Amino acid sequence: MSARRLSVLRQRLSAEELDALIVCDPTNLAYVTGFDDVFDGEDAHALAITSEEASLLTDSRYFEALSRAAEGTEFEVVLVRENLYVTLCERLGEKGIEVVALEANVPYGRFRFISERFSGRVEVIDGWVEDARQVKDSEEVRRIAAAAELTDRAFSHILDRVVPGVTEWELALELEMFMRREGSDGVAFAPIVASGPNSALPHARVTHRVIEAGDFVKLDFGARVDGYCADMTRTIVAGRASDRQRELHSAVLEANLAGIAAVRAGVPGNVIDSQARGVLEARGLAEYFGHGLGHGVGMEVHELPSVSPRATRSVPAGSVITIEPGVYVPGFGGVRIEDLVVVEEQGARVLSRSEKTLIETG
Ligand SMILES: [Mn+2]
Structure with missing residues (x-):
């Protein structure tokens, strides 16, 4: 090696x-x-x-x-x-x-x-x-897939704990403890748990805010296994979702699926980005999506290749990238749905398996 x-x-x-x-x-x-x-x-x-x-x-x-x-x-x-x-x-x-x-x-x-x-x-x-x-060998992909699998299990574990009355901090701690107990070496990065208006901050810091009924709760986290990271985001609602929340969530989900469908070895990062961004443009939401669509993941949680409007280089076969469109409406809240995928000759192999349709808890 x-x-x-x-x-x-x-x-x-x-x-x-x-x-x-x-x-x-x-x-x-x-x-x-x-x-x-x-x-x-x-x-x-x-x-x-x-x-x-x-x-x-x-x-x-x-x-x-x-x-x-x-x-x-x-x-x-x-x-x-x-x-x-x-x-x-x-x-x-x-x-x-x-x-x-x-x-x-x-x-x-x-x-x-x-x-x-x-x-x-x-x-x-x-x-x-x-x-x-950028280009992972089979052992590296195995480690990343193991980290993604542990990340999925942490999501299942946290779901019924996302209820009104719990704080962001408690959920972040529980995610981290679960992953470490189950074999994560540390975490890929400090988990993001952003609720209510905080969910409109793309990289919100965890606070002691108490989650209320009807809040968006954005969970962005990843395990690290044998030195390799995972990265996944799901946005759920504590209690019942409003029509506006459903609308935002379904737009982001459609953008996520369009981004994944555009992934294939040799496609420039900006072309993948534009496929997802186009979905949000068609819904009048592009102004709320300020960051790039994705990034490479490996030994570090942010590495090459880049998937953004400025990324003219193509994504190589064997690279592992995220597809993470989001909409962030100031004062209202935000949604991001992020999957980890392996770039293959024929398309994307999705490693994140957690449910993507809107989950309402409690
Ligand atoms: Mn990410």
């Missing part, structure tokens, strides 16, 4: 005539190495990839775990006793590296530090590992 991932990056190095690629982003490190459960998000490592070798510089906190994970692979784990980047620059110089590529998301202070210390030239590259991460 890591051999294939390294070879993709080495091909790019050689195509761009660069001598070494430095990867520091913890998610990218986990991807390139394929090491599970070692990188914890701490910014404490630097992987130097050249045509000849792949050295992973780290400190004493991670040295043993990384050495164990690296057994039988081509990664050489190097224990750094002083400053990580001083050691990195010295090693690169000793190995005769002249042009080194840094990921565009390294902090500016570190970029400056390395530029000053390193004897050769520093170039900035953008998104090489992120591009590679």
Whole structure:
């Protein structure tokens, strides 16, 4: 697995005539190495990839775990006793590296530090590992599907708890506890539970608001299984729905289905977006849909490819994306319906299985 991932990056190095690629982003490190459960998000490592070798510089906190994970692979784990980047620059110089590529998301202070210390030239590259991460292999899809399945079970679990009198905070906590108890490693992101007028905020923060009869309740959450995320949104009504709520919900559901129907490998993200957006335009609701239709999901909950009016790149086979149209009417409330789908040659394979027709609880 890591051999294939390294070879993709080495091909790019050689195509761009660069001598070494430095990867520091913890998610990218986990991807390139394929090491599970070692990188914890701490910014404490630097992987130097050249045509000849792949050295992973780290400190004493991670040295043993990384050495164990690296057994039988081509990664050489190097224990750094002083400053990580001083050691990195010295090693690169000793190995005769002249042009080194840094990921565009390294902090500016570190970029400056390395530029000053390193004897050769520093170039900035953008998104090489992120591009590679778009296309999932079968094991990655299996993990994402497992996360989606756990997310579906959490939705079933929470449904009969969404009743007038409960707070958003209690529901968010219950969702998180359920997923973690059932095997989620943490959560893909802090669950969103947005009720009543709060549901009109696309990325509402959870509050202690008490849910009232007739409120929209927007639930956006995802489990994380073996390092891979799920992401799903359902909007339900606590008690009985009004005609206006039904109207908004059915428009968003129609847009969601149109978006999913437009998914196929090779279709540009903006074409998929426009199919769903067109449904809302026809209903006079497009002004209430301000965000893009979807995004890639994998080791991170937001990654490539993008599915938005500005996304001219096509979605590749094997990518996993969300389709999440919404309408958000200020002061009234909002609806979003989000599914996680695998992009295949013939169309979308939908991983989210939770009920999508409007659910009224209590
Ligand atoms: Mn999403």
